[in-house]
Amino acid sequence: METKLKQKELHTHVKTKFFMSADKKVKIKKVLSYTAFVAPAALFFIMIQIIPFLMGVYYSFTSWNGVSSAVEWIGLENYKTIFTGDPEFYNSFMFTAKFMLVSVLLTNVIGFGLALLLNEALKTRNILRTVFFMPNVIGGLLLGFIWQFIFTKGFASVGNLTDIPFFKLPWLGNEQTAFWGIVIVFCWQMSGYMMVIFIAALQGIDNSLLEAAKMDGAKGWTLLTKIIIPLILPSFTICLFLTISMAFKIYDLNISLTGGGPFNSTQSIAINIYQEAFHNNNYGLGTAKSILFFIAVSAFTTFQVMLTKKREVEA
Amino acid sequence: MSYKKSTFIVELIGIAIAILFLVPFYFVLVNSVKSFPEILVNAASFPNKVLFSNFSKVWGLINFPKAFLNSLLVTVTSIVGIVVISSMAAWKLVRTPNKLSQILFIIFVSSMVIPFQTVMIPLLKLSGTLGLINSIHGIVIMYFGFGVSLSLFLFHGFIKTVPTEIEEAARIDGCSEFGVFWRIVFPILKPITATVIILNTLWIWNDYLLPLLVLQNPDLRTIPLATSALFAQYQKQWDMGLAALVLGIVPIIAFFLFLQKHIIKGVQAGSIK
Numbered sequence: 001m002e003t004k005l006k007q008k009e010l011h012t013h014v015k016t017k018f019f020m021s022a023d024k025k026v027k028i029k030k031v032l033s034y035t036a037f038v039a040p041a042a043l044f045f046i047m048i049q050i051i052p053f054l055m056g057v058y059y060s061f062t063s064w065n066g067v068s069s070a071v072e073w074i075g076l077e078n079y080k081t082i083f084t085g086d087p088e089f090y091n092s093f094m095f096t097a098k099f100m101l102v103s104v105l106l107t108n109v110i111g112f113g114l115a116l117l118l119n120e121a122l123k124t125r126n127i128l129r130t131v132f133f134m135p136n137v138i139g140g141l142l143l144g145f146i147w148q149f150i151f152t153k154g155f156a157s158v159g160n161l162t163d164i165p166f167f168k169l170p171w172l173g174n175e176q177t178a179f180w181g182i183v184i185v186f187c188w189q190m191s192g193y194m195m196v197i198f199i200a201a202l203q204g205i206d207n208s209l210l211e212a213a214k215m216d217g218a219k220g221w222t223l224l225t226k227i228i229i230p231l232i233l234p235s236f237t238i239c240l241f242l243t244i245s246m247a248f249k250i251y252d253l254n255i256s257l258t259g260g261g262p263f264n265s266t267q268s269i270a271i272n273i274y275q276e277a278f279h280n281n282n283y284g285l286g287t288a289k290s291i292l293f294f295i296a297v298s299a300f301t302t303f304q305v306m307l308t309k310k311r312e313v314e315a
Numbered sequence: 316m317s318y319k320k321s322t323f324i325v326e327l328i329g330i331a332i333a334i335l336f337l338v339p340f341y342f343v344l345v346n347s348v349k350s351f352p353e354i355l356v357n358a359a360s361f362p363n364k365v366l367f368s369n370f371s372k373v374w375g376l377i378n379f380p381k382a383f384l385n386s387l388l389v390t391v392t393s394i395v396g397i398v399v400i401s402s403m404a405a406w407k408l409v410r411t412p413n414k415l416s417q418i419l420f421i422i423f424v425s426s427m428v429i430p431f432q433t434v435m436i437p438l439l440k441l442s443g444t445l446g447l448i449n450s451i452h453g454i455v456i457m458y459f460g461f462g463v464s465l466s467l468f469l470f471h472g473f474i475k476t477v478p479t480e481i482e483e484a485a486r487i488d489g490c491s492e493f494g495v496f497w498r499i500v501f502p503i504l505k506p507i508t509a510t511v512i513i514l515n516t517l518w519i520w521n522d523y524l525l526p527l528l529v530l531q532n533p534d535l536r537t538i539p540l541a542t543s544a545l546f547a548q549y550q551k552q553w554d555m556g557l558a559a560l561v562l563g564i565v566p567i568i569a570f571f572l573f574l575q576k577h578i579i580k581g582v583q584a585g586s587i588k
Contacts, residue, residue: 033492034407041404041463042419047445048438048460049426055437066440114332121318122326124333130575131333137571137578139521141539142563145546146343149358149553154342157359188336193582200583238586249430252523256543273432274524287436294433301428 060288065281078288089289092272100247103186107243110187111194119202133192144256147185175265178258182266185253194239201235237308244300269293347557354553369558379562382541388451389537390519393458394512401463405470406500427464439528454529458519466511469585473507513581520567538563
């Protein structure tokens with residue numbers, strides 16, 4: 001009797017043990033397949049983005065010059081330099097902020113206007129959409145070179161032919177025309193992109209809502225500002241987010257159109273960081289600037305997303 | 316909707332704006348076949364004589380075939396890798412809903428706000444140590460790392476809408492995890508894969524700063540690098556500059572015109588998600 005009981009005990013023990021190992025096997029298999037699927041993406045991502053980012057945070061507190069292997073910890077010295085003794089960075093920041101405000105506003109207004117235009121039953125709709133979007137597929141570097149020619153040679157020729165003062169301005173030659181030059185090219189490049197997003201939003205509007213509003217006598221401007229825009233606010237959130245981050249990070253277009261000139265008046269923050277690191281060899285100072293740049297970009301974009309999200313209505 | 320007079324006016328306005336949008340292309344094309352003195356006399360006129368010598372000169376100067384192949388190689392291999400690793404990871408993250416998956420997803424996505432300039436300087440040091448400088452595979456690996464955030468985000472959003480029944484059935488039939496993914500799931504992801512490919516093509520093909528830092532060897536130059544090198548050397552030599560620009564934009568414009576419907580749809584899908 002006793003032995004039988006013992007045997008049974010043993011049996012159940014073996015049984016649970018067996019099941020446990022089966023469970024474990026399944027679990028190990030699951031962990032292995034999870035690793036096999038997720039690890040490649042995670043590894044590349046960590047190696048290329050996360051580690052350099054953390055290194056950047058560290059280097060921003062050092063006097064690293066990129067050449068000597070000695071990296072000296074200097075605490076907040078770099079940040080102090082940026083805030084107290086670097087008028088060029090301050091100027092770059094102000095230029096970039098001003099450029100961002102103006103170009104974000106214009107790009108979205110033009111993009112939205114084009115979307116409204118193409119929302120009509122036009123015969124040339126598809127061709128127009130293609131044309132408006134086309135500048136966006138060309139990279140900023142080539143666009144900048146193209147427009148450098150148009151501003152300096154093309155505009156001058158048109159000015160000679162037509163005598164319109166606008167074309168006779170010293171384009172890219174002084175602070176104002178260089179600023180507006182970059183704004184014009186940015187709008188030309190990006191408004192088609194924003195248009196495409198706004199078109200998708202406009203097409204998503206429930207037609208019965210529009211009909212109902214029209215029945216109630218809403219027309220033109222009222223229909224647009226009271227019905228259409230509130231209904232597609234999510235698309236404004238997206239477009240503002242995209243244009244703010246693109247304008248604030250502008251580099252390629254800026255470098256090829258004005259090179260930051262004349263007299264560094266159109267030097268974006270991205271160019272300033274590049275110069276600091278790779279021309280002046282102040283890697284530590286450069287990374288400190290790039291960390292501030294990161295903070296500014298995230299602050300602007302999260303602030304904007306919060307602001308517009310709050311206003312979005314569920315339709 | 317009937318075609319009214321007001322619609323006709325809107326149509327005319329649209330066409331006028333479209334012409335305005337195309338004017339820059341006119342300037343570039345027309346002047347790329349002029350001689351240098353003729354450009355200086357009048358940049359707005361049609362060419363007196365169409366010269367193709369600008370093109371033949373520039374073709375060899377920037378070694379266009381080489382630059383084109385480099386751009387193509389970098390873009391295609393980067394995108395194949397990005398699609399493979401980010402679709403696989405996105406699928407597992409969606410299908411394994413636990414804390415780890417959540418945290419990983421948040422890290423992947425939130426990194427999208429990090430500007431390139433913020434990682435650029437340490438990345439250059441790190442990649443020097445890892446031997447990724449001056450090699451095509453080096454820059455491709457970097458594109459894997461940078462491209463994975465947005466691509467994974469897009470795949471993740473799409474996979475959430477895919478029902479799991481078919482996958483379960485395949486598993487019961489004895490399909491391995493890789494089999495389930497590649498034979499069952501991946502074909503379903505086709506629309507979002509197209510979006511991922513298009514967005515990454517526009518980015519990588521046109522990218523300038525990363526190749527500038529990584530591909531210093533002239534033999535490895537991509538199209539943007541070759542163009543900017545020419546401009547640095549022959550400043551204000553617009554006859555050659557414009558021919559180089561035409562060569563530089565033709566491939567991507569052709570790509571766009573050929574696939575425009577998919578591209579516009581892809582860009583829409585990519586930004587709305």
